[in-house]
Amino acid sequence: MKSSEIIDTGNKYVMNTYGRLSLALVRGSGARVWDAEGREYLDFVSGLAVNSLGHCHPAVVKAIVAQAETLIHVSNMYHIEPQVRLAALLVENTCADRVFFCNSGAEANEGAIKLARKYGKSKGNLEKFEIITAINSFHGRTLATITATGQPKYQKGFEPLPAGFSYVNINNIEEIRERAGSNTCAIILEPIQGEGGVNELNPEYIKAIKDICKEHDILLIFDEVQCGLGRTGKFMGYQHYGIEPDIFTLAKALGGGFPIGAMLAKEDIASSFSPGDHASTFGGNPLASAAALAAVEEILNGGLVDNSSKVGEYFKKQLIEMKESSDIIIDVRGKGLMLGMEFSVECRKLLPACQEKGLLINCVGDKTLRFLPPLIITEADVDKALDIVREAIRENL
Ligand SMILES: *Cc1c(COP(=O)(O)O)cnc(C)c1O
Numbered sequence: 001m002k003s004s005e006i007i008d009t010g011n012k013y014v015m016n017t018y019g020r021l022s023l024a025l026v027r028g029s030g031a032r033v034w035d036a037e038g039r040e041y042l043d044f045v046s047g048l049a050v051n052s053l054g055h056c057h058p059a060v061v062k063a064i065v066a067q068a069e070t071l072i073h074v075s076n077m078y079h080i081e082p083q084v085r086l087a088a089l090l091v092e093n094t095c096a097d098r099v100f101f102c103n104s105g106a107e108a109n110e111g112a113i114k115l116a117r118k119y120g121k122s123k124g125n126l127e128k129f130e131i132i133t134a135i136n137s138f139h140g141r142t143l144a145t146i147t148a149t150g151q152p153k154y155q156k157g158f159e160p161l162p163a164g165f166s167y168v169n170i171n172n173i174e175e176i177r178e179r180a181g182s183n184t185c186a187i188i189l190e191p192i193q194g195e196g197g198v199n200e201l202n203p204e205y206i207k208a209i210k211d212i213c214k215e216h217d218i219l220l221i222f223d224e225v226q227c228g229l230g231r232t233g234k235f236m237g238y239q240h241y242g243i244e245p246d247i248f249t250l251a252k253a254l255g256g257g258f259p260i261g262a263m264l265a266k267e268d269i270a271s272s273f274s275p276g277d278h279a280s281t282f283g284g285n286p287l288a289s290a291a292a293l294a295a296v297e298e299i300l301n302g303g304l305v306d307n308s309s310k311v312g313e314y315f316k317k318q319l320i321e322m323k324e325s326s327d328i329i330i331d332v333r334g335k336g337l338m339l340g341m342e343f344s345v346e347c348r349k350l351l352p353a354c355q356e357k358g359l360l361i362n363c364v365g366d367k368t369l370r371f372l373p374p375l376i377i378t379e380a381d382v383d384k385a386l387d388i389v390r391e392a393i394r395e396n397l
Helices: 003-013 058-068 081-092 105-122 143-148 173-179 203-216 286-301 304-324 350-356 379-396
Strands: 025-029 032-035 040-043 098-102 130-134 165-168 184-189 219-223 247-250 261-265 329-335 338-343 362-364 368-371
Touching: 040 379, 058 286, 081 098, 081 261, 081 286, 098 105, 105 130, 105 143, 105 184, 105 219, 105 247, 105 261, 165 173, 173 203, 184 203, 203 219, 286 304, 304 329, 304 338, 304 379, 350 362, 350 379
Parallel strands: 130 165, 130 184, 184 219, 219 247
Antiparallel strands: 025 032, 032 040, 098 261, 247 261, 329 338, 338 368, 362 368
C-alpha cells in the first residue's frame, strides 16, 4: 500500500481515538524508520519509549522467530519456561521478589492498585483503600488508571470513576503529609513524570514520602512503565533516589517492541495475592516472554544503560546551551534519554516541521518537546536531530 492508501483506509475504518500525524511507517532498523515511499526518518520517539534497543534488534527478532516456531501460547494454568526465566532475570536485577505478567502499562498499574488494596485490607482495616497519586501523572487508560492519572482531561466523560483516589502536587512535602493517613493504602508516583511534561521528583521529596509510608504503613508504588529499563540512565528510575519502592510496574520497553507488562513486588506484599485473585490470559505468554527476555538481557548486557546515561548527559548539555541562547526556551528537564524542553510559546507545529526534515519527535502538553530516542543512539545522531530542531525552531517559532 502507498502511504496515502494506508492513511485513508485507517481514517475510514479505525476508531478515531488518536490525533495521528499524517505518516505511515512500514519499516525500521536501529534508530531509523521508513515510510512506504522509502523516505527515511531519525526516530526520537521510539514508539513512545518502547523501542529502546532500536527497531528490529537482531536479538529480539531471533528470539521471536525461534519461540514462534516452538510454542506461541499456552495458558498460565501451566508453567512457562521463557516466563520464569524472565521473572528470575527481573528479580535478580531489581529490588523486587516476585513478578506478575500482563500485556500493557495500564494493566500493570491495575494490578498494582489491586495488590495494594488487598494488602491494605489484610492489615485488618477495611477502610484502608485510599490511593494518593500526583497531579500531572499518567498511569494508563483503563477506568482505574485514568482515575489514578492526575489529569482531568483523561477522565472527562467517563464518570462515575472508581472511588478512593486523591491527588497532590509533586515535590510538596507538606501537602502529602496532610493527605496521607491510616486509610491510605498506597502512594503512586512516576520517578519522572512522562506524559505530564517530563517532571522530576526531588530526592528530598522521595525521602520524606518513604518516612510518611513507614509511619502509616502505606505502600510506595513506582510507575516505571516509561522510566524503567535504562531510559533514565539507570536500570530503574528508583535507583536515582537511593530508595526502593514496595511495588513497581514495567511495560513499554520490556518486550523490545512486543506487547508485555509486569507488576513487581516485595515478597511480603506479593503474598497478599492468592490463586484466583488476579489473572491475565495472555500475560507473560511464551512469545511475549521470549521477546522480553532477549530485550532485557540486551539492555543489561549490551551497555545500553551506560549509553543512555552518557549520551543523555551530552544531549541535555546541548539542550541547555540552546536554552541559554534562546528567548523562547524556558526549561530543560529529565534524565538519561528521557528529556523535555519547554517553550514559552506553543511548539506543536515543530512536529510536522521536524518530520518534513526527517526527524520524529513528540510533544507533551502544547509547550514541551519530549525526546525519547532509542538507548542505542549515538552523539552523532543527537547532533543531527538537534540541527533539525534548531532549524525548525528558526523557521516556525
Ligand atoms: C505509557 C504509560 C502507561 C500506560 O501504558 P500502556 O501500555 O499504554 O497501557 C502507564 N504509565 C506510564 C508512566 C506511561 O508512560
